[in-house]
Amino acid sequence: MKYFAVSCWFVVLVSGCSMSKMVANNVSGTMTDMKASFFADDSPDHAMASGPAMLKMLDGFIVSSPKNVSLLQSGAEMNCAFSQTFLEDDHRDWAIRMYRRGKSYGLRGLAIRYPELHRALTTGDEAGARTLLPEVKQKDLPLLFWTGICWGGEINMVMEAALLPDLPLVEAMMARTGELDSSYYFGAVNVFYGTYWAGRPELLGGNAEKGRGYFDEALAATQGSFLLWKFMYAKVYAVASGNADLYLRFLQEIMDTPESQDTDENRLANQMARRLAAKWKGKVFDLFPDYVPPQDDLGDEEELDDLDLD
Numbered sequence: 001m002k003y004f005a006v007s008c009w010f011v012v013l014v015s016g017c018s019m020s021k022m023v024a025n026n027v028s029g030t031m032t033d034m035k036a037s038f039f040a041d042d043s044p045d046h047a048m049a050s051g052p053a054m055l056k057m058l059d060g061f062i063v064s065s066p067k068n069v070s071l072l073q074s075g076a077e078m079n080c081a082f083s084q085t086f087l088e089d090d091h092r093d094w095a096i097r098m099y100r101r102g103k104s105y106g107l108r109g110l111a112i113r114y115p116e117l118h119r120a121l122t123t124g125d126e127a128g129a130r131t132l133l134p135e136v137k138q139k140d141l142p143l144l145f146w147t148g149i150c151w152g153g154e155i156n157m158v159m160e161a162a163l164l165p166d167l168p169l170v171e172a173m174m175a176r177t178g179e180l181d182s183s184y185y186f187g188a189v190n191v192f193y194g195t196y197w198a199g200r201p202e203l204l205g206g207n208a209e210k211g212r213g214y215f216d217e218a219l220a221a222t223q224g225s226f227l228l229w230k231f232m233y234a235k236v237y238a239v240a241s242g243n244a245d246l247y248l249r250f251l252q253e254i255m256d257t258p259e260s261q262d263t264d265e266n267r268l269a270n271q272m273a274r275r276l277a278a279k280w281k282g283k284v285f286d287l288f289p290d291y292v293p294p295q296d297d298l299g300d301e302e303e304l305d306d307l308d309l310d
Contacts, residue, residue, distance in 0.1 A: 001235050001278060012170055039267070044271050056075060072106065073143040079099070080150040100149075110143065113143070125232060144173055145174075149188070151169070190214045190217040194215035194237065212241070225261065234247045247287070251278075
């Protein structure tokens with residue numbers, strides 16, 4: 001009886017583990033609907049409050065099924081998207097942790113699909129990575145893209161010399177993404193390159209005008225309907241080039257775009273872009289110390305007060 005009881009307990013334990021894994025594997029398809037619901041939310045406050053619970057639930061599914069590439073890709077995507085949308089501006093340390101978690105999930109997925117590429121990326125072998133990246137298939141574009149975006153987000157937020165050598169690896173990943181489908185996620189690969197070139201000073205290899213070309217392509221890819229790209233254009237290129245008029249024009253266009261034009265795919269991002277535009281409009285005199293408002297603005301004290309939101 002003693003051995004029978006032990007055997008029964010072992011069977012229950014194993015079946016419990018198997019059941020958790022089965023549930024996690026079955027929920028992979030549901031994640032598509034969960035992500036769609038998240039990005040369609042018209043309340044940034046609600047999405048930010050509910051996001052951590054969804055991310056922790058996703059963490060749990062990955063614990064139950066650690067080699068499920070679909071779940072790992074979702075982990076990279078959602079940690080990255082949450083950090084980009086809500087954390088970068090006001091929660092730096094939190095943003096860095098989410099980017100690192102997303103990068104970790106993405107690299108784990110690449111290790112399963114492309115072990116040699118994973119080895120090259122994690123050992124800093126740029127030449128090897130560039131040789132192996134053409135092997136990444138179309139179906140794994142989201143995994144490659146979100147891994148690279150998480151990695152790039154971490155580098156951008158940390159800005160430590162130790163991480164800068166990783167930037168060419170991320171650029172190589174984005175280059176392969178562009179080859180597979182440059183329109184993926186609202187043409188985001190163009191925003192990456194716009195930031196890659198315009199977000200660095202010339203002494204570090206930056207080129208603001210080259211970056212502007214990529215931002216123009218990003219806007220063209222969505223006919224300007226994805227407002228977050230317009231915000232990034234203003235925040236990165238306009239600031240880097242010292243173009244205060246362009247900066248204010250884009251921010252005002254974002255704020256003036258009616259919510260009725262939003263779709264389920266871009267609603268949350270657009271709502272957040274409107275909020276960020278209003279906030280960053282108030283930074284104009286900090287970012288452009290020599291900026292002088294047009295005479296029409298100077299003649300209206302109320303409009304000038306609205307412009308300087310500090």
